[in-house]
Amino acid sequence: MVVIQNNNQQGSSLLSKMATNNGHGEESPYFDGWKAYDSDPYHPTQNPNGVIQMGLAENELCFDLIPEWVVNNPKASICTAEGAKDFKDIAIYQDYHGLPEFRNAVAKFMGKVRGDRVRFEPDRVVMSGGATGAHEMLAFCLADPGDALFGTHTILSRNVVANYDSYGCRFGRDLKWRTGAQLVPVVCKSSNNFKVTRAALETALEGAKEANINVKGLLITNPSNPLGTVLDRDTMRTLVSFINENNIHLVCDEIYSATVFNQPDFISIAETIEEEKQCNRDLIHIVYSLSKDMGFPGFRVGIVYSYNDAVVSCARKMSSFGLVSTQTQRLIASMLLDDNLIQKFMSESAKRLAKRHELFTKGLAEVGIDSLKSNAGLFIWMDLRRMLKDPTEEAEMALWRKIVHEVKLNVSPGSSFHCSEPGWFRVLSWPNSLTDLCSIIFG
Numbered sequence: 001m002v003v004i005q006n007n008n009q010q011g012s013s014l015l016s017k018m019a020t021n022n023g024h025g026e027e028s029p030y031f032d033g034w035k036a037y038d039s040d041p042y043h044p045t046q047n048p049n050g051v052i053q054m055g056l057a058e059n060e061l062c063f064d065l066i067p068e069w070v071v072n073n074p075k076a077s078i079c080t081a082e083g084a085k086d087f088k089d090i091a092i093y094q095d096y097h098g099l100p101e102f103r104n105a106v107a108k109f110m111g112k113v114r115g116d117r118v119r120f121e122p123d124r125v126v127m128s129g130g131a132t133g134a135h136e137m138l139a140f141c142l143a144d145p146g147d148a149l150f151g152t153h154t155i156l157s158r159n160v161v162a163n164y165d166s167y168g169c170r171f172g173r174d175l176k177w178r179t180g181a182q183l184v185p186v187v188c189k190s191s192n193n194f195k196v197t198r199a200a201l202e203t204a205l206e207g208a209k210e211a212n213i214n215v216k217g218l219l220i221t222n223p224s225n226p227l228g229t230v231l232d233r234d235t236m237r238t239l240v241s242f243i244n245e246n247n248i249h250l251v252c253d254e255i256y257s258a259t260v261f262n263q264p265d266f267i268s269i270a271e272t273i274e275e276e277k278q279c280n281r282d283l284i285h286i287v288y289s290l291s292k293d294m295g296f297p298g299f300r301v302g303i304v305y306s307y308n309d310a311v312v313s314c315a316r317k318m319s320s321f322g323l324v325s326t327q328t329q330r331l332i333a334s335m336l337l338d339d340n341l342i343q344k345f346m347s348e349s350a351k352r353l354a355k356r357h358e359l360f361t362k363g364l365a366e367v368g369i370d371s372l373k374s375n376a377g378l379f380i381w382m383d384l385r386r387m388l389k390d391p392t393e394e395a396e397m398a399l400w401r402k403i404v405h406e407v408k409l410n411v412s413p414g415s416s417f418h419c420s421e422p423g424w425f426r427v428l429s430w431p432n433s434l435t436d437l438c439s440i441i442f443g
């Protein structure tokens with residue numbers, strides 16, 4: 001990522017307030033770590049003292065399974081002798097509903113990832129530019145400027161109503177920046193392993209009401225980023241009854257659903273509402289993408305799957321702003337419809353994720369570092385509270401700067417996820433020699 005520093009105040013003043021309000025969050029530690037990595041990237045021979053990237057949740061574990069498939073399926077691309085005759089059909093304008101085979105393939109894949117316990121209707125699949133675009137699309141459909149969604153992904157803040165501009169986390173950008181919606185964090189604590197409780201939800205909602213904020217929905221990530229945990233059945237039921245009682249939407253970001261590598265199983269909202277028959281389905285929406293489960297963030301395949309017909313219709317009109325290119329749809333449809341490839345990919349991915357998670361957490365434990373027990377995701381929620389000079393965000397940032405600039409590891413401080421307890425860090429689990437890595441960090 002190349003960042004152009006804009007020191008030209010005059011230039012900025014010519015732009016809209018919305019464009020220049022720092023809603024993107026590029027000034028946050030999350031992006032500072034990226035910049036440190038970009039300017040000095042680690043390379044085993046050319047730059048062995050460079051910064052190692054452990055802040056970017058990218059799943060590169062199973063890429064070795066893909067090239068053979070690409071070679072054996074030349075028709076999936078228009079850039080091959082076998083696919084070239086379709087070049088024109090793919091290059092011209094397409095229906096912005098998406099290719100039927102693409103929507104069928106995505107719906108089938110979403111079902112497969114959930115153990116075929118639920119079915120998804122291709123007609124409810126709406127395309128967007130990654131999950132990033134899907135979140136913005138839903139915020140636009142559900143909230144007017146000033147309305148709030150409250151979220152458990154960004155677990156937390158000292159204030160009930162956070163000023164996300166100053167924190168600039170991912171969801172601040174995705175949901176707030178261009179829609180004018182607000183985000184209100186739900187405070188979860190380490191004392192109960194950051195579980196989402198009804199009391200925490202009620203406190204957040206009450207706080208928003210007291211601040212005269214109109215809350216339109218609840219946003220969860222399940223499996224959780226940054227925790228790497230899945231929500232249990234009781235919690236899912238609590239969420240469903242809570243949003244129904246308060247007549248607010250439930251947006252479930254399930255983009256890590258195929259990264260679950262151990263028990264307990266992942267329970268999708270799609271399964272929960274099958275059991276909770278009284279649930280008003282018009283309130284339920286899923287955000288999905290292939291960025292994590294397949295490790296394809298570059299393809300920008302994002303999905304809104306809504307049970308609300310009006311949302312499907314509105315989101316579809318919006319999808320013109322972030323369509324997945326037709327060539328990508330064609331390639332992805334062929335891949336996702338290949339049962340052998342997907343079966344092998346899913347089981348191998350879970351095995352490899354489990355292995356690197358085990359190695360990493362054991363390595364941390366050997367050097368006396370705890371982490372939250374987790375069974376999903378690409379990262380570990382590491383507890384470095386003992387290493388802080390004092391329990392403040394400033395101390396967390398001081399430790400983080402040491403880790404990035406002296407130890408040369410880009411990890412993500414808890415404050416960039418709005419964690420209310422300083423000292424937690426999200427670190428990507430890594431397939432390299434973990435013993436060596438731990439000695440680099442803590443030796």
Ligand SMILES: Cc1ncc(COP(=O)(O)O)c(C=O)c1O
Pocket residue numbers: 057129130131132133153221225253255289290291297301302
């Ligand atoms: C929970 C969550 N949602 C959405 C996204 C954005 O995904 P995409 O690359 O598909 O836009 C991320 C990426 O890190 C994420 O962790």
